[in-house]
């Protein structure tokens with residue numbers, strides 16, 4: 001047998017073209033006579049629009065069209081509410097172009113189409129809008145108070161949703177608790193900031209009646225469905241292609257952004273291709289953001305440190321709209337007990353409208369906030385009970401023999417009861433302690449202290465429900481001409497290396513090299529059943545679908561090859577791109593098997609010539625294609641997960657804080673990570689590392705700075721601080737592989753894992769480093785030098 | 798979609814034009830372009846060299862890095878008109894051949910130093926300019942971090958890019 005490629009560090013198929021600058025991102029696609037767009041955006045967070053005058057813009061040379069809400073026909077509507085939930089009151093979604101009022105700075109009011117982007121921006125600058133500014137309240141807590149200015153008149157109290165979930169008997173647990181801790185934690189607003197901003201291009205072919213849309217989206221099939229329904233076109237006449245996409249991290253899964261509807265509309269009306277390439281400022285002012293939550297969390301414990309109950313009440317900032325429903329807050333709620341048994345839980349949230357960019361999932365999707373809340377509370381409990389931070393966690397972990405572990409009453413984002421399926425939490429914690437050198441840390445800390453340095457140990461554990469349903473599909477075909485294997489699925493990729501991991505899965509079944517497996521996705525004309533890339537689901541859901549499909553193709557191939565080689569099926573093995581009679585040097589190339597399985601009259605190439613040297617691929621009488629059979633070596637199958645599968649990990653770090661400059665330096669960072677069986681450890685590590693870097697951004701630097709009037713003060717890379725290579729420490733990533741019992745490949749998702757625990761780790765470490773200087777608590781991220789300086793001042797330092 | 802009368806659409810804006818002559822990847826090029834066209838747009842849309850990417854258009858992310866007269870520069874902060882007479886080099890010219898990558902590119906592949914690949918051309922052009930500078934190359938951990946400190950990547954967390962620079966040093970005998 002050739003070596004298994006599942007589990008190997010296979011280099012990526014996609015890399016050479018990207019490295020040569022031959023990728024095809026949306027703005028790279030050459031479209032003849034393409035027109036460009038620019039938007040006029042609101043400078044006010046809340047205002048009534050009294051008038052819009054577009055005359056000067058329309059007359060500007062090079063401007064082709066100017067659209068306001070009055071010119072967009074069926075698109076003058078509130079955009080779809082993607083995930084409804086009964087706990088939402090009057091859910092509000094954005095209109096492609098504002099009508100009568102605006103709800104955040106950056107909201108689209110008019111779209112200008114021109115011969116180039118420069119001219120389109122000139123046009124947008126010539127539009128005169130008369131506003132009547134309205135008062136705003138930017139503070140989420142104050143926004144809930146009676147009399148606060150409203151974001152939407154239809155949403156009293158600015159309350160977007162209110163939801164309570166209960167598991168077990170929390171009141172009883174709190175009644176019999178021997179110790180209770182209560183803390184308040186806060187996470188501030190951030191943004192995914194993919195390096196390629198959002199982009200869309202559309203071409204309308206009046207002859208064929210086909211609309212082709214290139215959209216840098218994580219959800220091409222869903223975008224296709226939406227466009228077909230809104231424009232009343234046959235689904236088959238709408239093709240959505242997500243070509244190379246420069247990062248997504250959740251921000252590109254929302255549909256629709258205004259441009260995703262308006263650009264296709266303009267292309268249809270103007271009879272010319274149209275594109276919109278978002279610039280960085282617009283990405284800050286118009287594309288989804290996430291993170292702001294304030295949690296009041298309480299743990300009810302016994303003196304032993306065993307946590308018997310948890311209560312958490314949190315506020316979730318949903319921005320000006322709630323198009324993605326309560327997904328972020330719901331994931332936070334259901335992740336709140338982390339890897340701990342905690343049998344009794346009461347968790348409540350209020351989603352609050354604020355006059356800011358809308359909130360939808362950003363890598364992590366509520367988990368970083370939940371992790372921050374429960375892990376900071378665990379640290380506090382350990383401190384109050386005089387227990388070691390590792391020890392208290394160990395005492396509360398779900399044990400290896402306790403899986404599946406159900407949390408009755410908590411419904412996850414897939415609508416199913418939270419059921420953690422597998423894991424070795426205590427082992428992971430032990431590995432983290434060893435890799436960090438936790439046992440000698442107290443001595444290191446004291447030694448450093450003697451030299452005037454402040455070292456702290458930070459620790460946090462997380463869980464992540466991954467591989468959300470409902471389903472994905474896979475299509476596998478061995479090509480009769482080249483013998484190469486073509487694979488399709490309904491996802492799109494933003495850098496996760498789908499083309500390689502899916503190739504590895506197929507490679508093992510069909511005995512071909514991964515580079516001979518060509519994965520085509522992100523094109524509704526290639527495959528159009530499925531959902532999208534989000535929620536760390538691609539490897540689990542599409543991976544297993546492709547695996548099942550490849551098994552079917554393998555069986556077909558072996559049957560055909562056995563007929564051709566005139567041996568029994570169990571005497572045939574597939575390797576090195578051919579079917580071999582085991583233990584002999586007789587073989588038939590896969591291309592020949594595929595050719596022979598497709599009864600044609602023409603011999604195109606050598607494979608076809610070779611095929612004639614063998615017995616027929618199919619044993620049957622009658623016409624060339626047997627009744628009930630299909631030509632070729634090809635299959636399509638689907639995988640629908642029974643439930644989400646839960647990955648987890650432990651992160652630990654040594655940080656150094658300089659009380660003089662209040663700078664935080666991460667000296668050592670350890671990540672123990674378990675995503676079940678790994679298809680490609682190199683890619684897994686890449687995903688985890690990227691997540692950790694985003695987590696470090698969120699822990700120390702990245703904060704969208706909304707001013708009291710609603711303006712975003714740092715809407716550029718100049719002012720919004722993201723980590724460069726100089727800010728990211730070396731990270732040691734160690735793997736555990738506990739196979740998921742829920743799917744054939746035993747895999748769990750990994751896309752979001754890295755970022756979840758980082759904020760909690762850093763805050764825990766900073767607190768530990770400074771504890772000798774006084775009782776300072778760090779429960780708010782990003783943890784800025786100002787916060788450290790204020791804390792030091794509060795203890796008279 | 799109802800057939801409507803085709804709107805009359807001008808060919809181009811009324812921006813004043815300027816003639817620029819420059820060398821791009823060793824080829825002489827002369828074009829008439831709008832006075833305010835950025836070099837990044839010129840390379841990408843006038844010349845079709847779309848390997849140079851634009852991530853911020855305000856000089857911070859480094860995606861648009863090209864070589865201008867032998868030095869790494871930001872094509873989003875340069876007007877095409879300013880590049881008149883210059884010698885420009887872009888990512889499209891870097892690979893050794895149709896089948897063989899440049900050692901820096903090869904190192905990126907081996908070390909999984911790219912995910913979405915959007916930042917990658919800018920990273921490679923920046924690193925390449927440092928490798929091509931005469932004099933010693935600081936390939937210490939700190940030296941490499943410093944080398945990369947003008948390029949943002951949102952996918953990789955940089956560690957593999959740092960490893961790739963080290964590996965490129967090995968491949969080119971510049972340890």
Ligand code: FES
Pocket residue numbers: 850851852853854855856857858859860861862871872873874
């Ligand atoms: S695009 Fe030029 S530096 Fe960002």
Ligand code: FES
Pocket residue numbers: 195246247495910911912913914915916917949950951952953
């Ligand atoms: S690889 Fe995606 S931004 Fe660097």
